[in-house]
Amino acid sequence: MAKHDTPMLDELENGPWPSFVTDIKRQAEKNPDCWDILGQVELSYKDRITHWKHGGIVGVFGYGGGIVGRYSDVPAQFPGVEHFHTVRVNQPASKYYSTENLRALMDLWEKHGSGMTNMHGSTGDIVLLGCRTEALEPFFYDLTHEMGQDLGGSGSNLRTPANCLGESRCEWSCYDTEEACHHLTMHYQDEIHRPAFPYKFKFKFSGCPNDCVAALARSDFAVIGNWKDDIQMDQAAVKEYIAGNIPSNGGSHAGKDWGPFDIQAEVIDLCPTNCMWMEGDELKIDNSECTRCMHCINVMPRALRPGKVRGASINIGAKAPILDGAQFATLIIPFIEVSADNEFENVIEVIENIWDWWMEVGKNRERVGETMQRVGLPTFIQVMGLDPIPQHVREPRSNPYVFWQAEEVPGGFDRDVDEFRKRHAA
Amino acid sequence: MGMSDDEIKAAMIEKATKAPKPQLYVKDFYKCDPDSKARKIKNLANELVKEGELMFWSSGSTTMYARPDRIKDEEGDEGVN
Numbered sequence: 368m369a370k371h372d373t374p375m376l377d378e379l380e381n382g383p384w385p386s387f388v389t390d391i392k393r394q395a396e397k398n399p400d401c402w403d404i405l406g407q408v409e410l411s412y413k414d415r416i417t418h419w420k421h422g423g424i425v426g427v428f429g430y431g432g433g434i435v436g437r438y439s440d441v442p443a444q445f446p447g448v449e450h451f452h453t454v455r456v457n458q459p460a461s462k463y464y465s466t467e468n469l470r471a472l473m474d475l476w477e478k479h480g481s482g483m484t485n486m487h488g489s490t491g492d493i494v495l496l497g498c499r500t501e502a503l504e505p506f507f508y509d510l511t512h513e514m515g516q517d518l519g520g521s522g523s524n525l526r527t528p529a530n531c532l533g534e535s536r537c538e539w540s541c542y543d544t545e546e547a548c549h550h551l552t553m554h555y556q557d558e559i560h561r562p563a564f565p566y567k568f569k570f571k572f573s574g575c576p577n578d579c580v581a582a583l584a585r586s587d588f589a590v591i592g593n594w595k596d597d598i599q600m601d602q603a604a605v606k607e608y609i610a611g612n613i614p615s616n617g618g619s620h621a622g623k624d625w626g627p628f629d630i631q632a633e634v635i636d637l638c639p640t641n642c643m644w645m646e647g648d649e650l651k652i653d654n655s656e657c658t659r660c661m662h663c664i665n666v667m668p669r670a671l672r673p674g675k676v677r678g679a680s681i682n683i684g685a686k687a688p689i690l691d692g693a694q695f696a697t698l699i700i701p702f703i704e705v706s707a708d709n710e711f712e713n714v715i716e717v718i719e720n721i722w723d724w725w726m727e728v729g730k731n732r733e734r735v736g737e738t739m740q741r742v743g744l745p746t747f748i749q750v751m752g753l754d755p756i757p758q759h760v761r762e763p764r765s766n767p768y769v770f771w772q773a774e775e776v777p778g779g780f781d782r783d784v785d786e787f788r789k790r791h792a793a
Numbered sequence: 794m795g796m797s798d799d800e801i802k803a804a805m806i807e808k809a810t811k812a813p814k815p816q817l818y819v820k821d822f823y824k825c826d827p828d829s830k831a832r833k834i835k836n837l838a839n840e841l842v843k844e845g846e847l848m849f850w851s852s853g854s855t856t857m858y859a860r861p862d863r864i865k866d867e868e869g870d871e872g873v874n
């Protein structure tokens with residue numbers, strides 16, 4: 368039986384899509400505190416202002432992340448949501464669960480919290496919504512001791528690393544994303560659970576440039592699988608695609624009359640660098656011009672595959688904030704070996720170079736991509752100890768100035784200009 | 794010779810006690826010993842949390858440090874997480 372009148376929320380149940388209002392009502396039959404969520408949200412719609420207070424000192428002992436404090440600013444009206452903290456639980460790599468695990472986790476959450484969840488947050492965490500402060504420690508004890516699971520990241524911490532399905536399901540994966548994600552999650556437990564940085568920092572691991580985990584758009588440190596030799600090509604399979612004997616795009620365009628497959632229009636003309644052409648009935652690729660867009664491989668997966676010398680590209684500085692200022696990551700390292708054999712030491716070295724610099728130079732609440740923008744890419748590359756390469760250049764220069772470092776000028780910037788002018792009149 | 798860990802911690806506690814605002818970013822503690830690496834100051838701040846001298850204050854998106862006696866529960870800010 369509804370505890371509050373919620374005419375505006377009820378409207379949201381009339382559309383064609385599943386409604387969170389219906390879900391909360393269903394949960395409220397089990398946990399009456401959930402009626403107060405609906406009551407407070409209805410009041411927010413009426414007042415056109417949130418009635419959640421944001422932040423606070425909640426947490427579990429020794430952890431500086433994983434729990435986000437939420438308090439109602441109208442607790443007398445809605446006592447069931449006086450405290451309504453969010454708990455982030457680190458998801459397993461690639462989000463593989465057993466139903467047994469999910470049932471046990473939900474039982475635990477119904478015991479200690481509201482029973483409401485959000486699967487998953489944008490960082491990948493299992494998000495458990497609504498818990499009173501005094502229930503946090505008992506929940507955390509059961510989560511860690513009975514379930515063997517741990518909290519994820521929040522605040523100025525390393526956020527819960529996320530990865531695509533990788534080699535577990537995908538033949539295009541250029542490295543073992545699950546192993547990399549798991550290893551670095553364990554390696555950086557301190558950075559996940561205790562604040563370390565000027566602001567949040569996110570890792571994401573994609574196995575190939577299709578980037579199924581959207582690392583390029585969402586993570587401060589994107590490790591995206593790549594290869595450095597030539598695309599593997601099976602000319603016999605190319606002919607089969609052209610003849611229509613193998614459906615293009617794995618058959619995903621089979622539902623309508625798309626017409627016969629046209630390799631020129633559907634593959635070659637769509638190559639962003641025009642690096643493909645036909646010679647007779649053979650497909651040719653100038654691999655030195657390939658930008659790894661993956662389009663040709665996606666269209667003809669049985670004819671084209673990523674190369675054999677596999678690793679990853681490191682892209683740094685993406686962010687996708689809710690309010691404004693979303694930006695893609697910048698390619699910093701075109702190719703790096705990513706191997707569990709050396710415990711991912713190549714990747715770790717790059718990460719720690721960035722952290723050491725960002726922790727010193729980054730301003731409070733400044734993402735690493737914003738720090739890079741502020742100091743400029745040339746400075747960032749220098750800090751990273753890298754040589755500039757063509758891939759760092761987005762477009763040809765549009766101003767005539769050349770900026771030299773002191774060590775690049777004979778005698779540095781302190782040379783005797785009068786002496787110089789004796790030989791070179793101004 | 795640089796400051797010992799205990800001396801740096803004492804300076805951090807003093808800073809957290811006397812700062813105009815109760816909540817401090819970890820960066821605010823860097824000046825307690827300019828010769829120390831940022832990571833060391835971060836580790837010392839977290840040790841002070843374990844010892845009960847400081848506590849975490851989180852908006853969800855940003856984490857700050859405060860002296861327990863200078864901050865009350867159920868405060869809000871306008872950050873996003």
